[in-house]
Amino acid sequence: MIVTEIEDCGSGKRKVYLDGQPAFVLYRGELSLCHIEKDQELPEAVYREIMDEILWKRIRMRCLYLLKSMDRTEYQLRTKLKQNLYPEELIERVIRWLKDLHYLDDARYAENYIRTHGESLSAMQLKQKLTQRGVPREVLMQAMEEQEGPDEEVLIRKWVKKKKIDPGNCTPAEKQKLYAFLMRRGFSSSGVRRVLQGGSEMQNEYS
Structure with missing residues (x-):
């Protein structure tokens, strides 16, 4: 893997491109520690250390922070992590980790949303709001049935x-x-x- 570009993202962050493709974002000090330089080869061992140690810890902490402030759907969390420029490999991995811990649960989100807003929104509005938040149709319909929805x-x-x-x-x-x-x-x-x-x-x- 060749480091083909290092792009300044602001706030001391740098986006690293490998073989012409965006790969990950590190802080400037981390680039130095990992000896990452443009037009130089990035050893597989260093790449795995970045993904499995530096960024894996960071993405988990980021998710826990986001979920602490408010419950989110899988779609909402994925969108936020992509905006934060985390690699797709780690996004998939952390989503599985959160689901295993039941920190991320679209069914729970839908049930709570219906329970909270069921007295002010029509059934159609509830479906629209939850669909916009990325709740899968089958999960949404199951939640509507279990909560019975508003009269x-x-x-x-x-x-x-x-x-x-x-x-x-x-x-x-x-x-x-x-x-x-x-x-x-x-x-x-x-x-x-x-x-x-x-x-x-x-x-x-x-x-």
């Missing part, structure tokens, strides 16, 4: 009350505007129609 009509009535509009005593234009608002919130058209058509529960909100 859609209860949520719709809460939003209607929050908008301070009585569906039984408003103009057609106001009702249409409210319908469009609720649809944008991710509620089903059938659920919205049932609530806006008025039932005893909705009428009691304004009695």
Whole structure:
């Protein structure tokens, strides 16, 4: 392996290219300790020491720090580590390590998210939010089933009350505007129609 480029990343960090490809990032002092210089060969033993000792310790500490501040999905953590320029080999390795320790668990993340936000977000919104966070579809659907998800009509009535509009005593234009608002919130058209058509529960909100 030939060191073909050493790029300044700021904050004392240097990105090292091996055989023309980005390989890893080290601090300037570590480059000196490992005797890494441009256009020089990097022995396999030194490469393994960098990956298995220096960077392996660093990526584990980085992950524990990130997970200490907030729970994350596998996708979110992978994205963060790639932004931090860690080698793909170590990202895969640390993901397995975290899963084995149950520090990283998409199912747990999804269940906690649904439990926390289930009273304010529609089922569709919950699915969208979790999908954006990289939760696999099968994991998401399982979590929705186990948590049972929010009661859609209860949520719709809460939003209607929050908008301070009585569906039984408003103009057609106001009702249409409210319908469009609720649809944008991710509620089903059938659920919205049932609530806006008025039932005893909705009428009691304004009695």
